[in-house]
C-alpha cells in the first residue's frame with residue numbers, strides 16, 4: 001500500500017511538476033498526515049525537495065513539493081537514420097546537456113554506432129548531477145525491436161537485421177539498465193504523458209521521415225503486440241499497384257507519404273533535402289503538387305481511425321509540416337471513414353517538437369522508478385556500492 005502511494009505521488013510530481021501538500025491531499029484523496037509521511041520518505045531518498053512557500057495571504061500556506069532534478073536522471077538516446085541525439089533527462093522531465101553526433105547516412109555499421117553511443121554516454125555522465133542516481137539508458141530506434149531483449153530485428157532505413165543492440169551495449173556499459181524500443185512507440189508515450197495527447201487514453205502517433213512509424217496507445221497502454229512488433233503502420237498496404245517498399249512489398253503507406261514520395265511530388269530528385277523543399281511551399285493554396293500525397297495520408301489515417309477509434313492522431317516528423325499543407329485532402333478522405341469513430345477523433349501536431357522519441361525513451365526508463373520509488377533507488381545504490 002505504501003509503495004503504491006509513493007508510486008502515485010512521485011508520478012504526479014514527475015509528470016506534473018511542483019505541487020503543494022494540500023493539493024496532493026486533494027488529488028490523491030489521502031489524508032494530510034499520510035501525505036506528509038510519504039513526501040518525507042521521498043525527500044529522504046533524494047527524490048523530492050520540500051520547501052516552505054514564499055506565499056502571502058491568509059492562513060498557513062501549504063509546503064510545496066518539487067521533484068528533485070538533482071536526485072535522479074536517465075541517459076536518453078534518439079537514434080536516427082543519419083545521427084544520434086542524446087541527453088540527460090532529469091527527474092521531473094527536464095532535458096540537460098543535449099548532444100548530437102552524426103554517423104554514416106547509409107547503412108551505418110552497428111559497431112561504429114555503438115561506439116558512438118559509448119562515447120556520448122561518457123560525455124553525458126560527466127555532465128550529470130554529481131550525486132544523482134543514474135536510472136539507466138533508454139534508446140529509441142527507427143526499426144522493429146523485440147520487446148523481451150532489445151534485439152533490433154529489422155531497421156530497413158539503417159540496413160540493420162537482427163542486431164542485438166541492448167546486449168552489445170550492456171557488454172560495453174555494464175551496470176546500466178538498458179531499454180531499447182521503436183522510435184514511434186517512444187514518441188507515442190511521450191505525447192501521451194507530456195505532450196498534445198496528454199489525458200487521451202487512445203492515441204495514434206505517426207512519425208514520418210524516410211519511413212513512417214506508428215505508435216499506438218489503447219486504454220492508456222502502449223500496444224506492443226505479441227513480440228513488440230505492433231504498430232508498423234508504414235507497412236500497411238494502401239496501394240497494391242504502388243512502388244516497391246524497402247520491406248519487399250508494393251504500395252506500403254510509407255511509399256506514398258514518406259520522404260521520397262514528398263520529394264518526388266515537389267519535383268526534387270532522390271536525396272534532395274525534404275525539409276528545404278517543403279519550406280518552399282508557402283501555403284496550402286500553393287500545395288497543389290502535394291494533393292496526391294495528401295490523399296494517401298487521409299486514406300491511411302481513415303483506416304487507422306476505423307481500426308483503433310483513437311481520441312487523437314498525432315502527426316509527427318515530416319508529417320508535422322505536411323499536414324497543414326494538405327489538410328483539405330486529408331479531411332475529404334476522412335469524411336468517408338466510419339462516422340462513429342470519425343466523430344471522436346481529432347488530428348494534432350506534436351506538443352514536443354522533434355524531441356518526442358528522446359523523451360519517450362527517457363520515460364521508458366523512469367517507469368521502474370515511478371513503479372517502486374524507494375525500492376528502485378535502494379537497488380541502484382546497493383549495486384553501485386558493491
Ligand SMILES: [Zn+2]
Nearest residue numbers: 235245247252
Ligand atoms: Zn513496406
